[in-house]
Structure formats: structure tokens, C-alpha cells
Amino acid sequence: MAKKLADPQVAEALAALPDWTVEQGKLHRDYRFADFIHAFGFMATAAIYIQAKDHHPEWSNVWNRVTVDLTTHDAGGITGKDVDLALFLEKVAKRLL
Amino acid sequence: MAKKLADPQVAEALAALPDWTVEQGKLHRDYRFADFIHAFGFMATAAIYIQAKDHHPEWSNVWNRVTVDLTTHDAGGITGKDVDLALFLEKVAKRLL
Amino acid sequence: MAKKLADPQVAEALAALPDWTVEQGKLHRDYRFADFIHAFGFMATAAIYIQAKDHHPEWSNVWNRVTVDLTTHDAGGITGKDVDLALFLEKVAKRLL
Amino acid sequence: MAKKLADPQVAEALAALPDWTVEQGKLHRDYRFADFIHAFGFMATAAIYIQAKDHHPEWSNVWNRVTVDLTTHDAGGITGKDVDLALFLEKVAKRLL
Numbered sequence: 001m002a003k004k005l006a007d008p009q010v011a012e013a014l015a016a017l018p019d020w021t022v023e024q025g026k027l028h029r030d031y032r033f034a035d036f037i038h039a040f041g042f043m044a045t046a047a048i049y050i051q052a053k054d055h056h057p058e059w060s061n062v063w064n065r066v067t068v069d070l071t072t073h074d075a076g077g078i079t080g081k082d083v084d085l086a087l088f089l090e091k092v093a094k095r096l097l
Numbered sequence: 098m099a100k101k102l103a104d105p106q107v108a109e110a111l112a113a114l115p116d117w118t119v120e121q122g123k124l125h126r127d128y129r130f131a132d133f134i135h136a137f138g139f140m141a142t143a144a145i146y147i148q149a150k151d152h153h154p155e156w157s158n159v160w161n162r163v164t165v166d167l168t169t170h171d172a173g174g175i176t177g178k179d180v181d182l183a184l185f186l187e188k189v190a191k192r193l194l
Numbered sequence: 195m196a197k198k199l200a201d202p203q204v205a206e207a208l209a210a211l212p213d214w215t216v217e218q219g220k221l222h223r224d225y226r227f228a229d230f231i232h233a234f235g236f237m238a239t240a241a242i243y244i245q246a247k248d249h250h251p252e253w254s255n256v257w258n259r260v261t262v263d264l265t266t267h268d269a270g271g272i273t274g275k276d277v278d279l280a281l282f283l284e285k286v287a288k289r290l291l
Numbered sequence: 292m293a294k295k296l297a298d299p300q301v302a303e304a305l306a307a308l309p310d311w312t313v314e315q316g317k318l319h320r321d322y323r324f325a326d327f328i329h330a331f332g333f334m335a336t337a338a339i340y341i342q343a344k345d346h347h348p349e350w351s352n353v354w355n356r357v358t359v360d361l362t363t364h365d366a367g368g369i370t371g372k373d374v375d376l377a378l379f380l381e382k383v384a385k386r387l388l
Contacts, residue, residue, distance in 0.1 A: 040144045045332025047137045051242045060157030095386040142235025145342045192289040234338045254351030
């Protein structure tokens with residue numbers, strides 16, 4: 001089972017995720033794409049990965065914006081699974097932003 | 098341009114949308130699907146319709162849940178466009194729920 | 195590794211898949227949905243499942259039609275993985291057809 | 292209504308679409324992505340645009356490959372709608388390839 005990361009580990013992860021912050025104990029990012037097509041295209045691409053990893057985000061969309069919050073409920077906080085998902089989302093988003 | 102509906106018009110619309118409420122001036126519904134596959138499948142199906150209508154929801158997803166809020170910013174409230182979108186979402190969701 | 199099914203096993207599988215046939219050694223079905231929204235919604239829903247199972251179809255789409263062919267390349271024919279995928283596709287398609 | 296392009300017009304369009312050919316009277320391209328996630332992410336992104344334009348491709352997918360054929364049935368051949376769709380697909384695909 002994934003273990004909750006200690007604060008220094010979260011800080012280290014954030015160093016590799018410059019556009020992410022921690023908000024209310026969750027890895028957080030707001031994406032702003034060119035339009036709905038690219039915003040939802042990002043979500044649809046990520047959805048396929050997400051289910052395969054069986055680790056799901058909290059995310060919301062309004063037109064060109066996608067807001068993501070990542071935490072691992074079973075571990076009561078941010079785990080390596082959240083960091084891995086954030087890194088994947090960055091990779092895909094960078095292509096579609 | 099779509100016009101903001103008066104309260105009796107909204108009430109009439111809600112009569113055809115029994116699982117929807119008005120929250121903070123928006124048409125609101127929480128969907129709970131069997132799993133992420135069906136929840137996101139619902140969103141992906143709806144996304145194709147949404148862009149064609151050029152009227153976009155505020156919606157969020159966590160695993161099997163999809164929360165939808167509908168309003169028309171230009172009109173400052175709920176319009177016929179929101180009612181039409183809610184009716185379409187119901188039709189698709191009923192198939193995937 | 196999945197093993198190629200013998201002909202009687204394929205026949206048994208087809209008994210549970212009345213709308214499927216075997217064409218050129220692959221499990222085959224043509225779906226016809228109401229429109230592109232439902233056809234692609236079916237594909238998007240299935241795509242999430244497919245990646246999680248790491249077993250991918252050959253499929254094509256033109257407007258409201260989706261054609262599916264299933265085989266397992268490593269096994270040189272139809273395996274239980276193809277039957278499982280066909281059963282899943284039927285379940286989702288029946289909701290969206 | 293979109294009009295069938297004359298051969299010199301098709302040739303001109305192909306000059307802006309270096310990876311496309313004409314096969315059996317249709318604009319044709321094979322894409323090869325890194326994996327299924329990117330291949331289907333491309334299709335899901337494009338699907339949202341496609342429905343909004345109400346002009347649909349013939350396309351097929353096997354794991355990381357997407358094959359596209361474009362023609363306009365009503366016009367009996369390649370039209371400006373096909374060229375526009377090819378240009379859009381190129382733009383999205385270049386990001387996800």
C-alpha cells in the first residue's frame with residue numbers, strides 16, 4: 001500500500017512539479033488550455049491512463065480550464081501514487097497546452 | 098441570445114428534471130455511476146455534444162461521481178440552454194447509470 | 195499467457211455473444227448507434243477499460259458505426275481475452291445503442 | 292454545400308499536408324503514436340471537434356495506430372471540409388505524436 005509522504009518528501013516532489021502547489025493537503029494544479037477541445041482532450045487522454053493505474057484524481061472542468069487535486073484516501077494524504085499521476089498529467093498537458 | 102429564465106420557468110423546467118435542484122443559482126445534479134469507466138464514459142459522450150452546442154458545463158469528477166452545475170454566464174443565470182443541456186445529460190446518464 | 199481457443203470453445207463463446215461472428219479468424223461485430231455522439235461515446239467508455247486490461251481491439255468508426263475485430267496476436271488466434279473484451283463491449287454497447 | 296475539389300486543388304492541399312496521400316479517392320494518413328493512450332487521446336480530442344463541424348472521418352485504431360480516410364459522400368469526393376479536417380487532425384496529432 002502507498003504510504004503518506006513526509007513533508008520533506010512532498011517538498012522534493014514539488015521541486016520536479018514547478019506548477020503544482022499543496023492545497024488543503026492535496027497536490028493541486030489549475031490548467032488553462034486554448035479551448036474546451038484541448039481541455040477535454042487532456043482529460044480523455046489522462047482518463048485512459050488513470051484507470052489503468054487505478055488511482056483517480058479529483059478534477060473539474062469549466063470550458064478551457066481543468067483543476068486537479070490529488071490525494072490518496074487510504075493513506076490519509078499525498079503518496080507516491082499522487083506524485084506519479086501529477087508527473088504523467090504534466091507530460092500530457094504540456095503537449096496539449 | 099439566451100435569456101435568463103424567470104423563477105416560474107425554472108420551476109417548470111425542474112418538473113421535467115426530478116433529480117436536479119437549483120444551487121447557488123445554477124442547475125445542479127450529482128451523478129453516481131458504477132465506477133470510473135462509466136462516470137468518465139458519460140463525460141466523454143457528453144463532451145462531444147457539449148462542444149457542438151457550444152454551451153459548457155461546470156462539472157467535476159471523483160472516481161464514480163460526476164457533479165454538474167449549469168448556468169449561462171452571458172445571461173447572468175439559468176437559461177433554456179442550461180435546461181436543454183440538463184435534459185441531454187439525463188438521457189445519456191440514464192443509459193450509463 | 196492466453197491460449198488460442200479450440201473451435202468448440204469459440205462456438206461456446208459465440209453462444210453467449212449472439213450478435214458476433216468469426217471473420218478471418220477474429221471475433222467480429224458491427225455496431226450501429228443513433229449517431230456519432232453515441233458511437234464515439236461507446237468507444238471512449240470502452241477505451242478506458244481496454245487500456246486497464248491491456249488488450250486492444252482492432253476497431254473502426256464511420257459516423258454512427260463501429261466495427262470491432264478481436265484476436266490475440268501472441269496466441270495466433272481468438273483467446274479468452276477476446277471473449278472477455280467482447281462481453282464487456284456488449285454490456286456497454288447495449289446501454290448506448 | 293461543399294464542392295468536390297478538382298485535381299489541381301487537391302494537389303495544392305496536399306502541399307500543405309506532407310504526410311497525407313490520396314488513396315481510393317480519399318485523403319489518407321496513418322498515424323503511429325507512442326501507445327494506445329496517446330492514440331486514443333488523439334481520437335477523443337478530435338472527436339469533440341469533429342461533431343462540432345458535423346463532418347466525420349472514416350478512421351480505425353489498433354493499439355498505437357490510427358488510420359484516417361477523408362471524403363465527403365454528398366459531394367462524391369474530396370472537398371474543402373476534408374482538407375480542413377486533415378489540417379486540424381495534423382495540428383492535434385503533432386502535439387500527441
